[in-house]
Structure formats: C-alpha cells, structure tokens
Amino acid sequence: MTAQGGQPGRRKLELAQDRITLAHGAGGKATHALISAVFLEAFHNSLLEPLDDGAVFKTGVAGDQGLAFTTDSYVVSPLFFPGGCIGDLAVNGTVNDLAACGAQPLALSAGFIIEEGFAFADLARIVEAMAAAASAAGTQIVTGDTKVVQRGKADGCFVNTSGVGLVHPRAALSAASAQPGDKVIVSGPIGDHGATIMLARGELGISADIVSDTAALNGLVAALLDEVGAGAHALRDATRGGVATVLNELADASRVAIIIDEAALPVRPAVNGACELLGIDPLYVACEGRMVAIVSGAEAANALAVMRAHPMGRGSVIIGEVHDDPAGMVLERTAFGGTRVVDMLTGDPLPRIC
Amino acid sequence: MTAQGGQPGRRKLELAQDRITLAHGAGGKATHALISAVFLEAFHNSLLEPLDDGAVFKTGVAGDQGLAFTTDSYVVSPLFFPGGCIGDLAVNGTVNDLAACGAQPLALSAGFIIEEGFAFADLARIVEAMAAAASAAGTQIVTGDTKVVQRGKADGCFVNTSGVGLVHPRAALSAASAQPGDKVIVSGPIGDHGATIMLARGELGISADIVSDTAALNGLVAALLDEVGAGAHALRDATRGGVATVLNELADASRVAIIIDEAALPVRPAVNGACELLGIDPLYVACEGRMVAIVSGAEAANALAVMRAHPMGRGSVIIGEVHDDPAGMVLERTAFGGTRVVDMLTGDPLPRIC
Numbered sequence: 282m283t284a285q286g287g288q289p290g291r292r293k294l295e296l297a298q299d300r301i302t303l304a305h306g307a308g309g310k311a312t313h314a315l316i317s318a319v320f321l322e323a324f325h326n327s328l329l330e331p332l333d334d335g336a337v338f339k340t341g342v343a344g345d346q347g348l349a350f351t352t353d354s355y356v357v358s359p360l361f362f363p364g365g366c367i368g369d370l371a372v373n374g375t376v377n378d379l380a381a382c383g384a385q386p387l388a389l390s391a392g393f394i395i396e397e398g399f400a401f402a403d404l405a406r407i408v409e410a411m412a413a414a415a416s417a418a419g420t421q422i423v424t425g426d427t428k429v430v431q432r433g434k435a436d437g438c439f440v441n442t443s444g445v446g447l448v449h450p451r452a453a454l455s456a457a458s459a460q461p462g463d464k465v466i467v468s469g470p471i472g473d474h475g476a477t478i479m480l481a482r483g484e485l486g487i488s489a490d491i492v493s494d495t496a497a498l499n500g501l502v503a504a505l506l507d508e509v510g511a512g513a514h515a516l517r518d519a520t521r522g523g524v525a526t527v528l529n530e531l532a533d534a535s536r537v538a539i540i541i542d543e544a545a546l547p548v549r550p551a552v553n554g555a556c557e558l559l560g561i562d563p564l565y566v567a568c569e570g571r572m573v574a575i576v577s578g579a580e581a582a583n584a585l586a587v588m589r590a591h592p593m594g595r596g597s598v599i600i601g602e603v604h605d606d607p608a609g610m611v612l613e614r615t616a617f618g619g620t621r622v623v624d625m626l627t628g629d630p631l632p633r634i635c
Numbered sequence: 636m637t638a639q640g641g642q643p644g645r646r647k648l649e650l651a652q653d654r655i656t657l658a659h660g661a662g663g664k665a666t667h668a669l670i671s672a673v674f675l676e677a678f679h680n681s682l683l684e685p686l687d688d689g690a691v692f693k694t695g696v697a698g699d700q701g702l703a704f705t706t707d708s709y710v711v712s713p714l715f716f717p718g719g720c721i722g723d724l725a726v727n728g729t730v731n732d733l734a735a736c737g738a739q740p741l742a743l744s745a746g747f748i749i750e751e752g753f754a755f756a757d758l759a760r761i762v763e764a765m766a767a768a769a770s771a772a773g774t775q776i777v778t779g780d781t782k783v784v785q786r787g788k789a790d791g792c793f794v795n796t797s798g799v800g801l802v803h804p805r806a807a808l809s810a811a812s813a814q815p816g817d818k819v820i821v822s823g824p825i826g827d828h829g830a831t832i833m834l835a836r837g838e839l840g841i842s843a844d845i846v847s848d849t850a851a852l853n854g855l856v857a858a859l860l861d862e863v864g865a866g867a868h869a870l871r872d873a874t875r876g877g878v879a880t881v882l883n884e885l886a887d888a889s890r891v892a893i894i895i896d897e898a899a900l901p902v903r904p905a906v907n908g909a910c911e912l913l914g915i916d917p918l919y920v921a922c923e924g925r926m927v928a929i930v931s932g933a934e935a936a937n938a939l940a941v942m943r944a945h946p947m948g949r950g951s952v953i954i955g956e957v958h959d960d961p962a963g964m965v966l967e968r969t970a971f972g973g974t975r976v977v978d979m980l981t982g983d984p985l986p987r988i989c
Binding site: 298299300301302303304305306307312315316318319320322323324326328329335336338340345346348350351352353354355356387388390391392393394395396397398399400401402404405408409411412415421422423424425426427428429430431433434435436439441443445447632633 | 652653654655656657658659660661666669670672673674676677678680682683689690692694699700702704705706707708709710741742744745746747748749750751752753754755756758759762763765766769775776777778779780781782783784785787788789790793795797799801986987
C-alpha cells in the first residue's frame with residue numbers, strides 16, 4: 282500500500298458519497314477513508330492493518346528472515362514522460378515500497394492490462410524500460426500476466442508490479458516507531474516527478490527543464506541500514522500525496538508531532554515555478570525516487586552522511602524533527618517565522634500521477 | 636503467468652500485426668506469440684522462462700523451502716455472475732496458480748484500478764468476496780493498492796492479485812516433466828466458468844442452470860502431493876484457453892504427445908448445449924476451479940482416489956495419457972473412433988472471461 286492510514290488513531294472517515302471519485306485514488310484523505318471503510322473492513326488482519334508500504338511476514342520455515350511483499354498498479358498519464366515511462370516507474374515504485382520495509386527485492390511480477398489497438402512498439406518500450414529498471418535495482422521480473430480489453434475500456438496500458446523482498450537483518454522499521462527527538466531526512470529535491478507529469482500533459486502551456494526523479498532506492502536503504510540499523514525508525518517513499526501526506530501518515534501512526542522547516546525543504550526552482558502556476562504546494566507533489574527517513578537523533582548525522590555518500594542520496598537533507606506534541610500533526614515553520622499546519626492531501630489536484 | 640509457451644520448443648511466432656488485439660489476451664496462440672516476442676525478449680531470466688503458472692525460487696536464507704510467486708490481473712465482464720464475481724475469481728485464480736506450482740499461499744496482495752463513478756456498494760461486494768475467498772483458502776490479503784482513473788478510461792473495476800506461497804516439500808512439478816506412460820487427470824467438469832460468463836452477458840438470449848466453478852484448489856493439491864509426492868509431474872489450472880490450451884503447453888514443454896479420449900471428458904449437458912450454440916469446443920472454454928494433473932502411471936490410481944476423496948476433486952477423471960510421439964502435440968480419440976489434432980486456442984471467441 283502506498284496510501285496509508287496508520288495505527289493507532291487511524292481516521293475512520295465517513296464516505297460521504299456513494300461513488301468512487303478521482304480523489305479516492307489520490308493517496309490523501311479520501312484514499313484513507315476508502316481504505317478504512319472498505320478494505321480494512323473486509324480484509325482485517327494484523328499484517329495489513331499497519332498499512333505500511335508493504336507487509337512483512339515470516340515464511341514459517343526455521344531460520345528465515347522476514348519477507349516483505351508489496352503491490353502497486355500504475356495508471357500514469359502520459360505513459361512516456363521526461364525521465365521515464367510507466368515501465369520504469371512501476372518497477373522503481375515497487376522496489377521502493379520494498380525498500381521502505383527495509384527489504385531488498387528478491388523478485389518482481391508484472392501484470393499488464395492493455396487496450397485493444399495499443400501499439401506493439403510502445404509496449405516494447407515499456408517492457409524494455411521495466412527490464413532495465415529491474416536490472417539497475419539488482420532484481421528480475423520472474424512472473425507476469427497479460428489481459429486485453431476492448432477499445433475504450435482502458436487507457437492504453439496499465440501496469441501492476443508486485444514484489445517480494447528479504448528484510449535487512451538489522452531493520453526495525455515501522456510507521457508507528459517515530460519518537461520525539463528523531464530527525465526527518467529527505468533524500469533529495471521534492472516534487473520532480475509530479476511537476477514533470479503536469480508539464481508533460483501540456484495543459485499549462487509552459488515547459489521547464491525538469492525530469493522525473495523515478496529511481497530505485499533499495500541501494501540507498503541498504504547503505505543506511507548497514508550504517509545505522511535500528512537507529513532508522515521509519516522509512517516511506519514520498520509518492521502520491523507527496524512528503525506532506527507521508528509525514529501525516531507517520532505522525533498519525535506514531536502519535537507524535539512532526540515539525541519541518543520550510544527553509545530546509547529542497548525544491549528545485551523549476552518545480553517551485555510550476556507549482557506556483559498551478560497553486561499547488563510542492564509538499565503535496567509526488568516524488569518517485571525520494572525516501573523520507575525518520576532516524577534517531579543520535580544517529581542522524583551518521584545517517585545523513587551515509588545517504589549523501591550514496592548516488593541516490595546526494596541531495597539528502599534534514600528537514601525537521603519529531604516532537605511529543607501536538608500528537609498526530611505535522612507543522613511547518615515558515616520562512617517568515619510563523620508556524621502552519623500541514624494537513625494530508627485533500628482532493629486530487631493531479632490525477633494519474635503514477 | 637497463466638498463459639504459457641513452455642520450454643524447450645517454445646514457438647517464436649511472428650507478430651503479424653503492429654497493434655494489440657483481443658486475441659493477445661485470450662491465452663492462446665496470439666498470447667504466446669506476444670510473450671515470446673515482447674516479454675521474454677526483454678525479461679529473459681531462468682525463473683521466468685519456464686512460463687509456469689508462477690515462478691519458484693529460494694530466498695537465499697539457509698534451510699528454506701522454495702517460494703512460489705505469481706500474479707494475475709482480472710478484467711472479467713460482467714463483474715458479477717452466477718457463482719461468483721471478479722473478487723473471488725481473482726483470489727481463487729492466484730491461489731490456483733500457486734497450487735499449480737505445488738505451493739500453499741502465504742499471503743496475497745490486491746491491486747484495484749477503479750473507474751470514476753463506480754458504486755461503493757459494488758466495490759464493497761467485490762472486496763467482501765475477496766476476503767471470504769482468501770479465508771476459504773486459508774490465507775489473507777496483506778497488502779494492496781488503489782488507483783482511480785477518469786470515467787471512460789477503464790470499465791468499472793479491474794483487480795490484480797499476486798501471491799506468495801511455500802512449495803510443498805515433496806513437490807517436483809514442472810511443465811517440462813510429463814513423461815510417456817503418465818496419466819492425465821482433470822479434477823471435474825470442464826468449461827463451467829466460461830459458459831456461465833457467456834450466458835451472463837445475455838447476448839445468447841438463453842439461460843441455463845450453470846454457475847462458475849471458481850474455487851481454490853490449494854487443498855486439493857496438498858492432498859495430492861501428500862499422497863503421491865514426486866509422482867505428480869505437472870499441474871496446471873485450466874483457465875483462459877481451457878483444457879486444450881493447457882495440454883498443448885504441457886505437450887510442448889515436455890516434448891511429448893498427449894492423447895485424450897473424447898468419451899472420458901467431463902462436460903455438463905448445459906455447458907455442452909451453450910458451447911454448441913456458440914460453435915465453441917468445451918475443451919477451449921475456461922474453468923476457474925479445475926486442475927489438470929499429469930501423474931506417473933504407477934501413481935495414477937492413488938492420485939485419482941485421493942483427488943476424488945477431496946471436496947474440490949469429487950468429479951476427477953482420467954481423460955488421457957502421455958505418449959512419445961508425435962512430440963509437442965495433443966490428439967483426441969473421438970467418440971466415432973477417429974483421431975483429431977487438438978491445437979492451441981486461436982483468436983478469442985470469449986474475451987474478458989477472467
């Protein structure tokens with residue numbers, strides 16, 4: 282699950298409408314309400330309920346490490362965009378969900394739902410991008426499935442990737458483990474992917490020199506866990522709903538306050554510019570190659586150093602810290618010296634970003 | 636993968652068109668051509684290439700049994716049909732792909748792609764059916780994902796289910812392991828699911844007293860493997876493309892001939908009637924709760940007895956046997972004493988059956 286509610290204190294929101302809206306897929310408040318009201322209601326079990334990026338379990342065979350298991354469907358539009366396509370996006374997204382569980386990928390699956398009339402050449406490009414991305418992450422696509430629906434019953438090509446991974450022996454990660462005194466690290470500039478997709482749709486009539494940050498973060502996470510082990514308390518890749526939504530999930534699950542500094546947030550000028558035109562805060566814009574790490578205060582300097590030394594974490598910075606109070610909330614100290622509440626994403630300003 | 640080519644001797648078919656057609660999703664010849672030309676070309680690796688119902692691998696941790704991993708996307712239309720819905724169909728299908736690898740499910744994932752405007756009540760029905768099916772199979776849905784696309788960009792609701800399973804310690808199954816002298820067992824009447832979907836669409840203007848056979852076969856497979864172990868050479872659940880396509884995959888992968896008896900094929904009269912009206916051979920009509928088992932001649936009687944003693948295998952019968960020659964082919968001895976070639980499914984007489 283890339284959309285999470287967190288335990289305890291999960292918000293059981295009422296489902297005001299009786300039909301699905303785009304906001305239910307945006308990763309923010311409506312998604313959490315849907316998950317609570319429909320999915321958790323039916324699927325309740327101890328592995329699902331933490332609503333982490335993947336589930337971690339033992340196989341029951343003596344001596345085994347934990348396995349992580351995750352799934353994501355991709356419906357990004359357009360299918361091809363600067364810096365990537367739905368194929369590498371799907372592979373990297375699933376690798377990153379495993380990484381957020383502290384796991385290295387053992388194997389990936391690929392499921393395709395293709396609209397009749399879709400060009401083979403485009404499918405081949407997508408599939409080649411998946412193979413390259415899997416190889417870059419040190420893993421393979423080992424099983425798959427293809428379905429075709431009639432023209433007009435899908436939108437080109439949808440991709441599901443699921444992944445199985447082996448949890449790092451020193452990992453002790455959980456969305457509920459953030460503690461007062463912890464530092465919040467983000468592994469690089471935020472919002473690149475979402476801003477790239479917005480511009481690629483051409484609706485803004487502007488162009489800018491940004492590309493998606495889609496990338497596999499399993500190597501970065503391995504380096505981090507090798508260095509700080511259980512000093513890393515929680516990891517999340519900041520996809521739908523952006524860094525703001527991820528921090529809200531963690532604050533909610535851990536019953537802590539997270540306070541970030543606006544001045545510390547790494548945002549590229551071109552991303553800032555696109556967000557200003559659209560009236561969207563970059564904190565809510567999806568990244569597809571950035572990890573948010575909550576690390577103990579004592580290990581924060583080590584963690585930052587090892588992340589910066591990794592090719593996928595050169596832009597890592599500490600953006601805030603964890604406090605006791607107000608539990609369950611995210612606050613931002615603004616550049617003007619004030620403090621504002623950073624809520625979870627509401628509505629869906631950017632449908633089909635991933 | 637529920638659509639398989641088999642190794643060695645996989646047919647590398649030319650892709651005559653440059654666009655995807657419905658036949659590419661039907662599980663027959665066009666699907667195999669697509670898999671060879673696009674997916675295997677890009678994803679080539681030793682775990683994928685056998686094109687079994689799932690991939691089996693070791694986790695690399697000392698002392699572990701093999702893990703099986705599989706994925707399937709479901710686009711069945713209509714979403715609700717006599718005997719089930721897309722939800723239990725998806726769960727049972729993935730459980731059965733694991734079972735065909737000789738594995739019991741450890742955990743399942745669920746990925747939803749939902750069209751804007753879809754009714755919550757329908758989603759809730761689907762999700763409840765998934766939970767019930769998982770419970771019946773002794774497993775759980777432990778991770779998930781939800782995406783929403785704009786109205787007109789999907790068709791109600793598509794579901795992906797992936798699964799991780801633990802391989803039976805005595806399993807020695809492979810599509811390439813069928814040997815001359817083996818018997819071919821099918822676990823019950825064939826074509827019920829496909830015929831039910833055809834009738835549920837209402838296009839034929841007839842009704843009949845048939846329901847989908849969607850069911851989890853992991854218990855049946857466990858009973859079989861407990862009894863005959865490595866005496867079971869190959870298992871496949873007969874979904875898209877029906878029993879004919881599965882037998883062709885096995886004959887091709889094992890480089891053997893499979894000869895079946897028309898008189899032995901279990902087909903319900905109502906299914907036969909619907910198939911006659913449509914001009915479709917029941918051998919090509921999908922089942923969603925029937926296993927095809929290739930078992931050594933020496934163990935065939937034991938296998939049949941244990942399958943018949945299981946609630947999911949009461950209708951098990953031996954439908955044929957494996958021969959040397961003509962390698963790679965499936966033949967049927969007809970009721971009139973002749974012999975005909977049973978080829979793999981061509982085209983797609985029944986789109987979106989699963």
